Amino acid sequence: MKLWKGRFKKEADPRTNDFNSSIAFDSRMYRQDIEGSIAHATMLGRQGIINMDESDKICAELKKIRSDIDSGVLAIDPDAEDIHTFVEQELTSRLGNPGKRLHTGRSRNDQVALDIRLTLREDCAGLMEQIKELVRVLCKKAAQHSATVMPGYTHMQRAQPVTFGHHLMAYAEMLLRDISRFEDTLKRMDQCPLGSGALAGTTYPLDREMTAKLLGFSSPTRNSLDGVSDRDFCAEIAFAVSLCMVHLSRLCEELVLWCSWEFKFIELDDAYCTGSSIMPQKKNPDLAELIRGKSGRVVGDLTALLTMMKGLSLAYNKDMQEDKEAVFDAVDTLKLCLTPLTPMLETMKVLERNMRKAAAGGFINATDCADWLVASKGLPFRDAYRITGEVVALCIEHGETLESLPLEEYRRVHPAFDEGVYNVISLDKCVGDRKVLGGPAPENVRAQAEYVLALLERGEG
Structure with missing residues (x-):
């Protein structure tokens, strides 16, 4: 039975029911819906809007319904219009008239606005814990490889030495x-x-401070129109998820590159790769690729939410039913991606020799050579820059690196060069001397990893 049946003389077309139904995606909020109803019924009883005996019966039966759904004894009816209708009708079928009193002073508009907040509050807490676990793994790996030299890149060209x-x-x-x-x-x-009602509150003497406190909120919303029509938080969460997914996508892009034969900086564990149906030699980083691909899906969810809301007048409009599918999909997708990514990073093998070989062959210590000419030989930086560039060109011509180029070849370019250049262009020294705050010196990396792990240990982000 539809909660709004009284106004209508004709049954809805089954196609209307199918199109209008949201039970397929809002049924995940059953616990939150029941939690909100228990708080509402408790407040109604304490305020004398319904008698305490009925309030107690409603709360007790709602807890039984929640337990029955949890255990599988009670199945959510897929033909119900939404989860709010299902719970209320189940309550009424069990209690009779007391169940019909639950909705006093309440609308489905403020009910769904509450349910989605409660649901996303839990979802965000879970996501933050998953992200923190990923950060812990990154910190531990970083500490292990604080001195593992690799090339840093700009424009996807080897630029300067950093560490993994x-x-x-x-x-x-x-x-x-x-x-x-x-x-x-x-x-x-x-x-x-x-307590916002459909849009204009209610004439019942509700204690909104009480229900807010019972449900763990700091306060009630201040404006009833805004209370039922606000979906800023859905868009904000979708944005936070989208940006996090962009970060995961960038990381996964590098994992895909690094485990290719062209780089071979890392090797992913077999448990997090797949093979080819025709090429027996293949070991594909499918999980990393799929995470990279799913970032586009989540950005689409954010776009859908923003576009849905942009033309809506106050207060509630049925368009807003689309909020849940989009934001739940975004949340679920991030959760899905974090689940395998963390152990995939934890188990990956770092091929240190290959990283160092790439660093040595990319002339990424050229800046240090130029800086040495400035600091030790008094050359203007622009002259030192040009001279070092000529040395690099000479290395390329003769198939040498800055470390292997003989001193006489250096001196052919400029007489200021002496044996001291070899100490300066050592990759370990290049990295180790970058002790400026935020730089890649090994002690910096270890200190940063320790600091972040301590932040997480204290429960700070």
Whole structure:
């Protein structure tokens, strides 16, 4: 039976019911719907809007319904219009008239606004824990490889020497910001819309402070129109998820490159790769590729939410039923991607010799050579830059590296060169001397990893 049946003289067309139904995706909110109803019924009883005996019966039966759904004794009816209708009708079928009193002073508009906040609050807490676990793995790997020299890149060209640990900690910093974005969003959605009614509140003497407190919110929403029509938090969560997915996508792009034969910087564990149906030699980084691909799906969810809301007048419109599918899909997709990514990184093998070989062959210590000419020989930087460029060209011509080029060849380019250049262009020294805050010196990387792990241990993002 439809909750709104009284106004209508004709049954809805079955196609209308199918199109209108949201049970397929809002049934996941049954626990939150029941939690909100228990708080509402408790408040109604304490306020004397319904008698306490009926309030107690409603709360007790709602808890039984929740337990029955949890255990599988009660199946959610797929033909129900939505989860709110299903729960209320099940309650009424069990209690009779007391069940019909539950909806006093409440609308499905403020009910669904509450349910989705409660659901996303839990979802965000779970996502933040998953992201923190990924950050922990990155920090531990970074500490292990704080001195593992690799080429750093700009424009996908070898640029300057860094360490693998330093590179991993860059992603740890991105993910920490992602955690803080979820925390900020949770602060802004920490208001309870229950009591906003359909749009204009109610004449019943509701205690909205009580229901907010019972449900763990800091306060009720201040405006009933905004209370039922606000979906900023859905868009914010979808944005936080989207940006996190962009970060995961960038990481996975590098994993795909690094495990290719052209780079061969890492080797992913067999448990997180697949093969080819025709090429027996293949070991494909499918999980990393799929995470990279799913980032586009999540950005699409954010776009759908923003586009859905942009033309809506106040207050509630049925368009807003589309909020749940989009934001739940975004949340679920990030959760799905984090689940295998963390152990995949934890178990990957780092091929240190290949990284160092690539670093040595890319002339990424050229800047250090130019800086040495400035600091030790007093040359202007632009002259040192040109001279070093000529040395690199000479190395390329003769198939040498800066480390292997004989001193006489250096001196052919400029007489200022002496044996001291070889100490300066040592890759370990190039990295080790970059002790400036945020630089890739091994002690910096270890300190950064320790600091971030301590932050997480203290429960900070």
